[in-house]
Amino acid sequence: MKLLAADYDGTLKLGEEVTSRDIEAIRKWRQKGNLFVIDTGRSMESILGEVRKYDIPVDYFITNNGGMVYDAKQNVMFASYLDPVMSLDIMYLAKEIGNVVSYVSNDGYYRHRVIVDETLGEKRYPGLKPDLSEEELMASEKHAQFVISMATKKEALLLAEKINYYFSYMVVAYTNKYVVDIVPKGISKATGLDFLCRHIQMPKENVYTIGDADNDIPLMEYGIHGACISNAPKDVRKHTKEFFKDVAEMIEMHTD
Numbered sequence: 001m002k003l004l005a006a007d008y009d010g011t012l013k014l015g016e017e018v019t020s021r022d023i024e025a026i027r028k029w030r031q032k033g034n035l036f037v038i039d040t041g042r043s044m045e046s047i048l049g050e051v052r053k054y055d056i057p058v059d060y061f062i063t064n065n066g067g068m069v070y071d072a073k074q075n076v077m078f079a080s081y082l083d084p085v086m087s088l089d090i091m092y093l094a095k096e097i098g099n100v101v102s103y104v105s106n107d108g109y110y111r112h113r114v115i116v117d118e119t120l121g122e123k124r125y126p127g128l129k130p131d132l133s134e135e136e137l138m139a140s141e142k143h144a145q146f147v148i149s150m151a152t153k154k155e156a157l158l159l160a161e162k163i164n165y166y167f168s169y170m171v172v173a174y175t176n177k178y179v180v181d182i183v184p185k186g187i188s189k190a191t192g193l194d195f196l197c198r199h200i201q202m203p204k205e206n207v208y209t210i211g212d213a214d215n216d217i218p219l220m221e222y223g224i225h226g227a228c229i230s231n232a233p234k235d236v237r238k239h240t241k242e243f244f245k246d247v248a249e250m251i252e253m254h255t256d
Helices: 020-031 044-054 084-096 134-139 153-166 189-200 214-220 247-254
Strands: 003-006 035-039 060-063 068-071 076-079 100-106 111-115 145-150 171-176 179-184 207-211 225-229 242-244
Touching: 003 189, 003 247, 020 035, 020 247, 035 189, 044 060, 060 189, 068 189, 076 189, 084 100, 084 134, 084 145, 111 134, 145 153, 153 171, 153 179, 171 214, 189 207, 189 214, 207 214, 207 247, 214 225, 242 247
Parallel strands: 003 035, 003 207, 035 060, 207 225, 225 242
Antiparallel strands: 060 068, 068 076, 100 111, 100 145, 145 179, 171 179
C-alpha cells in the first residue's frame, strides 16, 4: 500500500478547476489499494466544498497547513490551536500594519473573515462574507489558523518574514501568493502528514508528496518521494528532484 499526499490549490486544482484526468488517476490509484490525502492550507469547510464540487475521492484530509487532520467522514484525528493571547496580538497586528485587505480566523473547521480595508482588492477571499464581528472573534479561544490577505505578493512575503522573526517562539508563518498563513509553532503540512502516517502505520518509503508553493516545502521534503508541479516558482522547485505537470502524471509514474 502507498499513500499520496497532494496540496490542493496550484497542485490538484491547477488554474480554476480540478481536471477529470486527475480525478480518474486518483480513482485508479485508490482501486489498487492505495490512499489519497489532500494536504492543504484551507479549512475543512472550504476543502470539503471543493471535494463535493468535483467529486474527488479522498481518504484523509490534512487542513490548516497541518494543524488539523480528519478522516474521510470528517472525524477529527488531530487538532492544534494558537495561544489565545497570541491570537489577539495577530488580530491587532492585522489592523495596524497597513496594506491588509482582510484576515480570516479558522477555528479548525469554519472560516470567519474580517474586512480591514475594503478599498484594496481582495485576491484570496472575494466571495467569503463576514459572519462574525471582530468582537465575537476576539471572545473566541479557538483559532487554529489565521490567514492575512495582503494587497501584493511582495507585502505578503515581507509580513511572513517579520512574523517569523518576532514571533517564532509561538507561531510559524507561510506565504501563499497574496496571503500569509499563521499556525502554531511546530505545525506544517509535513507534521500533519507525519501524524497521519504514524497513526495508520504507513512507512515513509511508501509515502509520495506533491506541491507547488512555499507552504508546501515541508510536505515536499517529507520522506523520499517528494515532487513539485513543473510550473512552480524556481525557489520552490529547488526543494525536490521530481517535477510533474499534474497529479495524474505523478500517479502514472509511480503506479506499479
